[in-house]
Amino acid sequence: xxxxxxxxxxxxxxxxxxxxxxxxxxxxxxxxILVHTGQHYxxxxxxxxxxxxxxxRPSVNLEVGSDSQAKQVAKIMERFDDICNEVKPxxxxxxxxxxxxxxxxxxxxxxxxxxxxxEAGLRSYDRSMPEEINRLVTDSIADLLLTPSADGTxxxxxxxxxxxxxxxVGNIMIDTLFHFLPxxxxxxxxxxxxxxxxxxxxxxxxxxxxxxxxLNLENILKTFNILQKDIKIVFPIHPRTIKxxxxxxxxxxxxxxxxxxxxxxxxxxxxxxxxxxxKFVITDSGGVxxxxxxxxxxxxxxxxxxERPVTITEGSNELVGFDMEKLLYYSHKAxxxxxxxxxxxxxxxxxxxxxxIDIIEKYFGLK
Numbered sequence: 130x131x132x133x134x135x136x137x138x139x140x141x142x143x144x145x146x147x148x149x150x151x152x153x154x155x156x157x158x159x160x161x162i163l164v165h166t167g168q169h170y171x172x173x174x175x176x177x178x179x180x181x182x183x184x185x186r187p188s189v190n191l192e193v194g195s196d197s198q199a200k201q202v203a204k205i206m207e208r209f210d211d212i213c214n215e216v217k218p219x220x221x222x223x224x225x226x227x228x229x230x231x232x233x234x235x236x237x238x239x240x241x242x243x244x245x246x247x248e249a250g251l252r253s254y255d256r257s258m259p260e261e262i263n264r265l266v267t268d269s270i271a272d273l274l275l276t277p278s279a280d281g282t283x284x285x286x287x288x289x290x291x292x293x294x295x296x297x298v299g300n301i302m303i304d305t306l307f308h309f310l311p312x313x314x315x316x317x318x319x320x321x322x323x324x325x326x327x328x329x330x331x332x333x334x335x336x337x338x339x340x341x342x343x344l345n346l347e348n349i350l351k352t353f354n355i356l357q358k359d360i361k362i363v364f365p366i367h368p369r370t371i372k373x374x375x376x377x378x379x380x381x382x383x384x385x386x387x388x389x390x391x392x393x394x395x396x397x398x399x400x401x402x403x404x405x406x407x408k409f410v411i412t413d414s415g416g417v418x419x420x421x422x423x424x425x426x427x428x429x430x431x432x433x434x435x436e437r438p439v440t441i442t443e444g445s446n447e448l449v450g451f452d453m454e455k456l457l458y459y460s461h462k463a464x465x466x467x468x469x470x471x472x473x474x475x476x477x478x479x480x481x482x483x484x485x486i487d488i489i490e491k492y493f494g495l496k
Contacts, residue, residue, distance in 0.1 A: 130160040131493060131495050132160045132217070133153065133219065134164050134216065134221040134233075135149060135153070135164070135221075136222065137163065137166070138227045139168050139169040141225060141415075142224050142225055142227065142229070143178040143179075143184060143397075144305045144416070145247060145248070145305070146184065148482035149482050149485060152482040152485065156486055156490065159486070162216060163185060163186075163187045163188055165187035165191070166193055166209070167190050168193055168228055168229045177396045181396055191212070198259055201228050202232045205229055205233065206235060209233045213240050214240075218237075219243060220272075220493065223245070226264045227263065230246070244270060244273070245272065245275065247301055247485065249264075249268050249271060249276050249285060250268065250276040250277075250283075250284045250295070251264055251281055251415075251436040252284045253435060264436070274295045274296070275485060276295060276296070277477075277481075278300070278475075280438055282295055282297050296492075297476065298485050299475070299477055299484065300419055300476065300477045301482060302416055302419050303477045303478070307423070308479065313398040316398050316402045318402050318403055319406060322392065324390075327407075327408050328408065329360060329362065330361070330363070330409050330410065331363050331404050333410075333411075334366075335367040335369065336432065339431055339432075340370045341369075345451055346377060347379055349453070350382040351453070354385060354386045360388070362388060362389045364391050365393065365394050365395045366393070404417070404421065404424070408463060409428065409463035413432050415435070415437055418430055418435060419437060419444075421445055422473065422477070423444075423473055425444075425445050425471055425473070427445055428446040429456060429460060431451070433448075444472070444474065445469070
């Protein structure tokens with residue numbers, strides 16, 4: 130049996146690893162082991178995710194917790210090195226671009242363990258983003274690079290990665306989205322919030338450029354205050370975002386917005402129900418850009434760049450940067466059903482995990 134450690138570190142990783150673990154468990158050639166680095170750990174949310182996404186409990190939790198970028202990476206590397214020496218895997222599979230992705234890849238590479246990178250080749254071309262550094266480093270040392278879209282493959286080829294290491298497999302997040310949507314639709318989150326389908330906008334906001342900068346956060350909240358006069362807005366709020374609203378003295382902008390409904394962070398299923406029934410979504414999340422494209426829901430991204438350009442060129446996403454006039458303009462277009470035509474990109478079909486396991490088994494000569 131070919132032993133593969135699957136690494137999760139932060140909340141988005143759960144959604145990406147769930148279909149891969151399920152497919153690996155159905156293989157008679159692979160022995161999957163799940164390691165949680167504990168990079169982001171909330172017992173309540175983690176328990177919810179394991180239960181909702183039908184993921185087996187991790188064999189190991191490294192419990193690194195929050196810290197500065199460098200210290201967190203160092204802790205992950207030190208603890209993951211011990212796990213690799215103990216378990217002696219043939220390969221590790223990492224997803225996305227969090228610190229755990231890069232740190233575990235470095236450890237494995239130095240120990241001569243094969244590295245498989247799921248979601249390889251994504252680029253924002255903004256090196257001020259820690260995630261961009263993580264992507265570049267991981268892709269440069271990975272043995273097998275699995276891309277979610279054609280632009281990911283093109284980026285890797287431009288960077289000189291050997292063609293025979295790169296495979297276009299599609300978007301793993303969409304496997305989870307499509308699989309769990311029927312279950313998500315049975316949740317009663319809309320009733321709990323007293324909202325009706327297609328009659329509200331949904332928001333996610335957590336990136337430092339938006340919520341750690343007092344001026345940017347104030348401008349965004351002022352814009353939400355204008356928007357909520359025309360449509361209800363549901364805002365499952367990140368703990369850091371609410372903390373900064375209080376710290377920066379911006380609470381009055383929430384108090385003055387009766388149609389801006391703040392909730393605690395939602396579980397995966399409740400959020401999918403909220404998103405899939407919304408009129409449009411405002412976000413700074415990479416995963417939400419992908420999910421709205423797969424569902425053909427208007428999405429407005431409050432970032433200066435995106436590592437997922439296919440969501441704009443083919444999908445239902447528009448990028449507005451910090452231009453609040455643009456945010457209002459696109460919001461009103463969505464409200465008035467004047468959104469652009471979009472399509473679902475190739476291989477965003479719910480079958481990515483099947484392709485991934487087939488490629489792994491063939492690439493490493495297991496069949």
